[in-house]
Amino acid sequence: MSSVLSPVPSPIPSSVLVTGAAGRIGSLLRSGLPPLGWRLRCLDLVGPVEPDGLPWTIADIADVAAAEALQEAMTGVETVVHLAGIPTEAAFADLLPANIDGTYQVFEAARRAGVARVVYASSNHAVGFHATGSLLTTEVRTRPDSLYGVTKVFGEALGSFYADRYGMDVAAVRIGSCFDRPPGERGLATWLSPGDTVRLIDALLHAPSFGFQVLYGISANTRAWWDLAPALALGYRPQDDAEVFAQEILAEHEPLPDGDPDLRFVGGRMTVNGRT
Numbered sequence: 001m002s003s004v005l006s007p008v009p010s011p012i013p014s015s016v017l018v019t020g021a022a023g024r025i026g027s028l029l030r031s032g033l034p035p036l037g038w039r040l041r042c043l044d045l046v047g048p049v050e051p052d053g054l055p056w057t058i059a060d061i062a063d064v065a066a067a068e069a070l071q072e073a074m075t076g077v078e079t080v081v082h083l084a085g086i087p088t089e090a091a092f093a094d095l096l097p098a099n100i101d102g103t104y105q106v107f108e109a110a111r112r113a114g115v116a117r118v119v120y121a122s123s124n125h126a127v128g129f130h131a132t133g134s135l136l137t138t139e140v141r142t143r144p145d146s147l148y149g150v151t152k153v154f155g156e157a158l159g160s161f162y163a164d165r166y167g168m169d170v171a172a173v174r175i176g177s178c179f180d181r182p183p184g185e186r187g188l189a190t191w192l193s194p195g196d197t198v199r200l201i202d203a204l205l206h207a208p209s210f211g212f213q214v215l216y217g218i219s220a221n222t223r224a225w226w227d228l229a230p231a232l233a234l235g236y237r238p239q240d241d242a243e244v245f246a247q248e249i250l251a252e253h254e255p256l257p258d259g260d261p262d263l264r265f266v267g268g269r270m271t272v273n274g275r276t
């Protein structure tokens, strides 16, 4: 099913299409990027809870019949920020259309529409089975901790292919935990604050051509497990640190026992039960 909620004005090109615009991160970008000068178009399975005047396409990225609507929504767009999909562990039958078929359709529509850059929402769960204890670079092999993480590795590989074959810029952002405040003790390492989310995407929209890049997307956390160097090299300047919540978060929770997956693996509990 695909329909256009409000027509996209074709003569004036918008700069950025956000897929998954109705979701948590999409909503942050809808309020945060326009004041920085970006013209946004939005795409999602559903419309916005509160209409905000942005051009909006309702489409299922996994629906082959929506390919034209996808391409149309990308006409005149310089960058696609691809967030749409299932953001956690799920049955493979559900992940397959949303995260694999849908991601292929988004890259393919971007290529056909002549989009220069795709910012792809990958996840820390693409490397979740790496042990904590040392700063992980983007050079380490992928070690997905879940079927969800496997779909993110697929998206990264697809981005690498589109960059090499078609000359697109593709940034695969291994997002940590994007919440208003760090979710529990693990979040003290993995948090990406709302403000830093907007700052990171803004930097990736501004950066000079970079080919294919994998980077971690977290705030400047004192307890970080992931190397921010690739993101900093692309102009990201985080302003938040989960440490300011440390005392209150540690007081709220029982200390985790030694060997707890949240302390052992960077993917935390996703390594054992598919839940963050």
Ligand SMILES: NC(=O)c1ccc[n+]([C@@H]2O[C@H](COP(=O)([O-])OP(=O)(O)OC[C@H]3O[C@@H](n4cnc5c(N)ncnc54)[C@H](O)[C@@H]3O)[C@@H](O)[C@H]2O)c1
Residues within 6 Å of the ligand: 019, 020, 021, 022, 023, 024, 025, 026, 043, 044, 045, 046, 059, 060, 061, 062, 082, 083, 084, 085, 086, 087, 088, 097, 098, 102, 121, 122, 123, 124, 174, 175, 176, 177, 178, 179
């Ligand atoms: N929030 C985090 O901490 C986090 C961490 C790592 C990675 N990510 C990734 O970032 C992206 C956005 O995450 P979020 O937290 O905003 O998730 P979310 O669930 O709040 O938003 C996802 C949006 O995608 C839309 N969507 C789902 N399937 C779709 C389809 N087939 N066609 C069109 N739209 C579809 C949903 O309607 C929803 O609005 C996801 O790809 C997620 O895997 C998020």
